[in-house]
Each structure stands twice: as C-alpha cells, then as structure tokens.
C-alpha cells in the first residue's frame with residue numbers, strides 16, 4: 001500500500017461464540033480514490049487510468065483476504081453531474097451487463113475469488129439507451145450476478161443528477177453471494193431510513209453505500225447515517241466516499257447568486273464500516289486514496305437482533321396502513337385539536 005501510495009487500514013468486528021452455528025467470517029474491502037487524469041482528458045483514457053489504479057488497490061485487497069470489495073459511486077468517472085453538461089459525461093455510461101468496466105470487474109473477481117460491487121453510470125440499450133446510476137454486482141465466480149439502481153436522486157447543492165438519470169426502478173434487491181447477502185444503497189439513499197430498511201426487509205446482511213459527497217453539503221451527517229442504519233436494521237453497513245477536488249474546464253453556477261466556479265468542493269473520503277451493535281471502524285483519510293479491510297462475523301446480526309428485537313417489535317402493519325393513507329390525495333393528518 002505504501003509503495004502504491006494509498007492508506008491501508010484493517011479492523012475486526014467480533015461476535016460471541018455460539019453452540020449451534022459456526023462463525024460466519026467475511027472480509028469486506030472498501031476502496032476510496034481520487035480521479036487520475038484531468039477531467040478534460042479523453043474519456044477512454046480517464047476510464048482506463050481509473051481501472052489501472054483500482055486494480056492496484058484490489059490486488060492488495062486480495063493479499064488481505066478480502067471476499068467482497070466495493071468501489072465508490074460512479075467510480076469510472078469524475079463526478080461531473082455538477083456541470084449539467086451532457087457531453088462528454090454521458091459518454092462514460094456503459095452497459096451494466098457487458099460493458100468495458102463490468103468485463104474488467106469480472107476478470108478481477110475470477111482472479112481473486114472476490115465479489116466485486118462496481119457502481120457505474122449505466123447505459124441501458126434495451127430501453128432506448130437510457131442512463132441510470134447503477135451498482136453492478138459480480139459474483140466471485142466472475143458471473144454478472146445483477147444490478148441495483150440508485151433509488152433517490154439528490155436535489156441538493158451542485159448535485160444536479162436528475163439532469164442525467166431517473167430514480168431507479170430495481171427496488172430493493174438483495175444479492176445472495178457465497179459470502180453473505182448483500183445490497184447496495186447508493187449515496188443519497190443513505191438519507192432515507194426506509195431505503196436502508198427495505199434492503200434489510202429483503203434479507204441484506206451487509207449494505208454498501210457507495211457515495212460521492214462533499215464537505216460543505218454532508219460531512220456532519222456522514223459519520224452517523226450509515227451507523228444508525230446498521231443499528232436500526234441489525235446488519236453491517238459500509239459507507240464509501242471518494243477523495244479529492246475535481247476541476248472542470250467550463251464554469252458552472254450553483255443557482256444561488258454566487259459566482260460561477262470550476263469545482264464542486266472537496267470529496268472528503270472518510271469511508272467506514274458500521275456494525276449492528278453500534279460500533280464502527282475509524283474512517284479512512286479525508287484526503288488520501290485508501291483501502292479499508294474489515295473482518296466481520298455475520299453472526300453478530302442475529303445476536304444483536306435477539307438482544308434488541310427491532311424486527312420483532314417493529315409495527316410494520318400499522319406503518320404500512322398509515323403510510324398507505326398518507327400517500328392518498330385525500331389524506332388528513334391525524335391531529336387532534338381542541
């Protein structure tokens with residue numbers, strides 16, 4: 001890691017021994033990185049440079065025995081959605097099933113016997129070439145296991161992502177892998193407790209949250225949101241954010257009366273893993289590329305659930321009924337007045 005100029009941190013989350021179940025030990029790897037080339041370099045060169053950088057880090061993850069690795073949101077590109085320009089950014093979009101990047105991840109997965117979670121800008125040729133913000137999940141066998149699209153599109157600050165793609169239509173899929181059931185709640189979805197909850201309802205044991213977010217917008221919330229989700233849902237969560245400041249040739253405005261600018265703010269990294277018992281790892285650096293390896297025992301999920309019983313005490317039928325009413329046009333809030 002030192003030779004390759006990135007930080008490497010490792011942590012262990014233990015569970016109590018049980019009589020009837022053996023420990024279910026899994027190593028997850030979280031990768032955060034800067035973009036490599038300037039944002040006006042040729043598109044394919046930018047993608048290839050990022051593939052090379054990430055493969056150097058994944059090789060170290062393999063030395064560390066990582067079973068499931070997850071990259072940051074839209075990892076093959078600069079986070080250009082602040083610009084509202086279509087070109088050249090839409091050219092970074094690729095097929096989730098058999099694009100250049102998925103094929104690259106399939107090679108990594110096979111070589112290292114590792115599940116790879118690869119969040120990309122997806123172009124869906126079957127549906128008119130539409131774009132989506134999508135996480136591709138590649139099995140450790142190298143098979144394309146499936147894809148999960150970002151459910152909530154930000155409308156905050158310079159995150160002008162609705163210019164590029166729509167709210168996802170893949171629901172709250174969970175992927176059964178050899179190392180446990182995983183789900184992907186992409187970036188802004190972490191502000192929605194029900195989004196985490198629905199992945200958990202479908203059986204997710206580890207929920208990844210690949211993100212791209214900047215200090216001024218979200219840093220005070222970062223350290224608590226994924227952690228709360230792990231507690232509330234009796235599962236592990238993995239929050240990943242890119243690092244660096246990305247410069248764009250054409251100025252853009254933030255629609256707030258302030259001067260036009262070329263960059264969006266600092267992506268503050270700080271990737272971390274949180275456990276169902278409320279503990280969490282320290283975060284990776286705010287400024288450097290990094291790999292965080294966490295060895296987790298999935299038995300901790302049920303142990304914490306048996307202690308706190310959130311799933312058992314949850315009044316889901318009551319909420320479902322009230323929420324159904326609250327989403328109707330003729331809804332009347334349940335307020336008692338004198």
Ligand SMILES: NC(=O)NCCC(=O)O
Nearest residue numbers: 154159187188212213218
């Ligand atoms: N990429 C993305 O959804 N960012 C939105 C800002 C945030 O959620 O922190």
